[in-house]
Amino acid sequence: MLKHLFTFLSNSGRKTLTDEEAISAYLETQNNYYFELLYNRYSAKIYGKCLTILKERSLAQDATQDIMMKILMNLSKFGGKSKFSTWVYSITYNFCIDFIRKRKKDKSRYVEDINAYEDMADTVDDKEILEVRLENLKFIMNQIPGGDKSILMMKYLEGMSIKEISRVLEKTESAIKMKLKRAKHRFIRIHKEHIAETY
């Protein structure tokens, strides 16, 4: 109790710490106050992404806990080469993709779908994806595989470039371009089918 009071008093007069300052302070002092600061900044965002990718609340909840622990354990490995948020989100996306990969059903569906889209020729305009209504986006995101969801989120939610996505997923840029193209095609196909069924 006294320890917490001391931490609170010693930090109350301080300016808001940046992520990097909080990390170095945590690594120096091992004081949980600094990790809690990062936790409060990112846990909701991580949960939101996990919920979109994993669909189920309980899974998103467990994943958020595991990701926060992974961040804590690897905090000393954060080299500051990218923004801390980018590092956190790359852990989040990779965690979710690995999680989905472990579920065999999803994997087999993904393989089938890839084969079905080998002959796609024309590209999908970003505008076509971004103009989808929120209700329809929810439906589409519930239908497409986690790998596609992650890549679409990295592009349209985080605003990452192909190069950045390739670095996060440790794949070549051409592989990412192909994956993105497939994901966009699948997105549009499901959207069109949904619109046709609904209206």
Added chain:
Amino acid sequence: MRDKNVFHKLQEENELEYAEVHNEIKKNVKGRIGIWAFIGDIVDLYIPKIFSVLIGGRSANRMLGLSAGEETQADDKNG
């Protein structure tokens, strides 16, 4: 400032749901940190002792080995 697109809106909606599970997640994370800290404390406390026991044991063996050698040399000199 970047404009909010439909993906940002979905993310915001999901983040609002976080309020419902926030306490449970935080409690679990704190619990896990506590367990790790406890294991860390145990390691801090006992690892140096284990090392000192091992080192002590080894040096005792060496001393015994040395005195056995000395004894042999002494025996040779005496014929």
